[in-house]
Amino acid sequence: MNDAPRGRRAPPPERLHRRWPAVSESLGSMRRAVRAFAARCGVRDEPAVTLAVSEAATNAIVHAFAGRDAGEIAVEAYCEQDHLCVIVADDGAGMKPRPDSPGIGLGLPLIARLTDKFEVDSDDRGTRLLMRFNRVL
Amino acid sequence: VCQIQEINTDPRYRVLVLHGEIDLRSAPALRGRLLRAAQSDAEAIVVDLGNTTFIDSSGLNILFSIRRRLEENGSQLALVADDPSLLRTLQLTGLDRLVPIERTLGQALAHLDAAETAPAAGR
Numbered sequence: 001m002n003d004a005p006r007g008r009r010a011p012p013p014e015r016l017h018r019r020w021p022a023v024s025e026s027l028g029s030m031r032r033a034v035r036a037f038a039a040r041c042g043v044r045d046e047p048a049v050t051l052a053v054s055e056a057a058t059n060a061i062v063h064a065f066a067g068r069d070a071g072e073i074a075v076e077a078y079c080e081q082d083h084l085c086v087i088v089a090d091d092g093a094g095m096k097p098r099p100d101s102p103g104i105g106l107g108l109p110l111i112a113r114l115t116d117k118f119e120v121d122s123d124d125r126g127t128r129l130l131m132r133f134n135r136v137l
Numbered sequence: 138v139c140q141i142q143e144i145n146t147d148p149r150y151r152v153l154v155l156h157g158e159i160d161l162r163s164a165p166a167l168r169g170r171l172l173r174a175a176q177s178d179a180e181a182i183v184v185d186l187g188n189t190t191f192i193d194s195s196g197l198n199i200l201f202s203i204r205r206r207l208e209e210n211g212s213q214l215a216l217v218a219d220d221p222s223l224l225r226t227l228q229l230t231g232l233d234r235l236v237p238i239e240r241t242l243g244q245a246l247a248h249l250d251a252a253e254t255a256p257a258a259g260r
Binding site: 024025027028031047048050051054055058061062106107109110113114 | 138158160161162191193194195197198222225226229230
């Protein structure tokens with residue numbers, strides 16, 4: 001009956017999949033939703049998840065929709081055996097250098113330090129950032 | 138949402154206490170408030186993050202830029218922070234190597250006082 005390998009718990013069958021308008025007013029609600037999900041998933045370092053998601057979404061708001069109407073940011077999160085995976089995706093113009101950027105490029109380096117692994121996939125139809133965080137098992 | 142409260146404890150220092158979350162939404166108000174404070178003739182600005190529940194690069198960008206502006210004018214920035222997550226964020230971006238960070242407002246003010254008297258004592 002119990003066929004879980006080596007007595008490990010099966011990952012909770014939960015999945016977060018929500019969309020927000022790509023505006024700064026969405027950030028607080030996004031952070032709270034992801035933080036609550038990370039807690040249910042058993043992630044040790046919830047603040048890291050919250051900050052990394054905020055950085056990814058801020059990048060999308062500032063860069064992906066510069067000079068065009070704001071689109072949407074989709075956040076998807078799911079628990080794996082050892083990790084929480086969070087995907088932040090937008091339907092903007094892709095990741096491009098922005099000479100008039102209001103920041104000094106802290107966002108992506110911060111994400112790199114806060115995640116166990118992250119991948120960026122970006123083209124002119126949008127950007128998809130996958131971030132992975134260790135869970136406590 | 139971030140609320141900004143100013144405390145006047147010492148005419149040499151401007152103390153701004155930030156309550157709540159600092160992100161892209163609250164950054165413009167914070168930038169304006171800190172820029173105004175930086176234009177005063179205060180010897181230092183203390184930004185108290187003791188009641189701040191979240192800060193991301195939008196807020197950190199402002200702190201970096203205010204710190205540079207103050208330094209150019211011969212004054213300085215000091216921070217108060219105690220929350221481990223918040224301290225980690227300050228450390229990951231290297232701000233802790235540029236700006237003194239103390240755990241309480243009293244310690245930050247004492248640090249500024251000590252920095253002010255130290256050069257005179259050495260002469």
